[in-house]
Amino acid sequence: MAVVAMTIVMVMVMAVIVRVAPGVPYHQDFSKVPVGAIPGGWVNCGGKFVVVELNKQKVLKKTNTNPNPLLARANTYIGMPTLKNYTIRAEVLGMVKNNELPDMGVVANRYTLVLDGNKQQLRLLSWDALPRVDESIQFAWNGKTSSLVPTRTGVPPATGTSQMCR
Numbered sequence: 001m002a003v004v005a006m007t008i009v010m011v012m013v014m015a016v017i018v019r020v021a022p023g024v025p026y027h028q029d030f031s032k033v034p035v036g037a038i039p040g041g042w043v044n045c046g047g048k049f050v051v052v053e054l055n056k057q058k059v060l061k062k063t064n065t066n067p068n069p070l071l072a073r074a075n076t077y078i079g080m081p082t083l084k085n086y087t088i089r090a091e092v093l094g095m096v097k098n099n100e101l102p103d104m105g106v107v108a109n110r111y112t113l114v115l116d117g118n119k120q121q122l123r124l125l126s127w128d129a130l131p132r133v134d135e136s137i138q139f140a141w142n143g144k145t146s147s148l149v150p151t152r153t154g155v156p157p158a159t160g161t162s163q164m165c166r
Helices: none
Strands: 049-054 057-061 087-092 102-107 111-116 121-126 136-139 147-154
Touching: 087 102, 102 147, 111 147
Parallel strands: none
Antiparallel strands: 049 057, 087 147, 102 111, 111 121, 121 136
8 A cells, every 4th residue: 555645835926017107208219129129118019019110210110910900900008097287299100001091190188189091181089988079170191201290188277278289
């Protein structure tokens, strides 16, 4: 008769995930990010965006290597959701592909400012979950010149009214 002695050791492992998010003022310098990588701290950027070299300059590019419809549109997040009273300025360039221009823009404090490619419009939308703003104006742009898209949100102390898109 054989006797088997067993010792059970329980190991408790605890993992803590910490996100390091930049504060304001914040400036992203893509020249310091390796080609093929993504900026550190940018949430939801992996697999959807990548740093590439364009005209001897490093830029962030939306990838289209995966046909999954869930990846067709992508938002990436830089700061914490508690940020307020800030301005986002992005220089965007949408190239013509198959006679189509892309839609692209920036999001700030639950507002989205979009260059709507084929419609040739500049469109301002409020947060999808509470749609109260959806305004468009004609805005001609092409895939050869980059456009500066500034978005500012906040409540100026002097007037007490909110402002958007300066």
